[in-house]
Amino acid sequence: xxxxxxxxxxxxxxxxxxxxxxxxxxxxxxxxxxxxxxxxxxxxxxxxxxxxxxxxxxxxxxxxxxxxxxxxxxxxxxxxxxxxxxxxxxxxxxxxxxxxxxxxxxxxxxxxxxxxxxxxxxxxxxxxxxxxxxxxxxxxxxxxxxxxxxxxxx
Numbered sequence: 001x002x003x004x005x006x007x008x009x010x011x012x013x014x015x016x017x018x019x020x021x022x023x024x025x026x027x028x029x030x031x032x033x034x035x036x037x038x039x040x041x042x043x044x045x046x047x048x049x050x051x052x053x054x055x056x057x058x059x060x061x062x063x064x065x066x067x068x069x070x071x072x073x074x075x076x077x078x079x080x081x082x083x084x085x086x087x088x089x090x091x092x093x094x095x096x097x098x099x100x101x102x103x104x105x106x107x108x109x110x111x112x113x114x115x116x117x118x119x120x121x122x123x124x125x126x127x128x129x130x131x132x133x134x135x136x137x138x139x140x141x142x143x144x145x146x147x148x149x150x151x152x153x154x
Contacts, residue, residue, distance in 0.1 A: 026084075028124075028125055029094050029096060029118055029125045030081075030086075030096075032051075033125070034080065034081055035051070036126075036127045037074040037080050037081060038074075038080075040074055040136075041080070045063065045064040045068065048067070048132075049064065052126055052132065053118070053119040053126035053127065053128050053129070054119070055129045066133070066136075066138040067138065070138050072103075072135075072136055074102060074103075075101035075103045076103075079101035080100070080101055081098050081099070081100055081101070082101065083098060084096060084098045085097045092120045092121075093117065093119055094118045094125065095116070095118075096115065096118065097114070098114075098116065099111050099112070100135060116128075116131050
């Protein structure tokens with residue numbers, strides 16, 4: 001009787017910890033990517049900008065405006081990032097493969113499965129700005145004016 005009670009307690013402990021372990025990132029790269037997606041989902045665009053790599057000439061204000069204009073956001077919880085796998089990892093770069101789940105955009109797929117490049121800068125792994133633009137549907141490039149120049153002849 002005492003053994004059965006001990007086994008039941010152990011099973012309950014294992015079952016209560018499993019959901020926590022299933023959602024816990026297993027590497028610093030996965031954790032960095034997960035935190036970046038959380039900032040995006042929560043609308044913390046200024047903090048998000050600071051966490052990104054390869055920002056080029058994009059200013060914080062430009063980035064925040066573009067991200068405010070998008071309707072897509074990463075999904076919550078386990079749907080946010082699935083099938084995460086580090087494809088290659090070097091000292092300052094890593095390539096990962098993941099399925100990113102989305103919500104909020106009726107005309108967009110509900111997920112994107114692809115490779116992402118991350119850079120190790122400032123003591124942490126960082127997603128690239130263009131990857132976020134690509135996922136969100138925002139363009140990293142300025143739109144060209146479609147106005148035609150009118151030329152008058154005499």
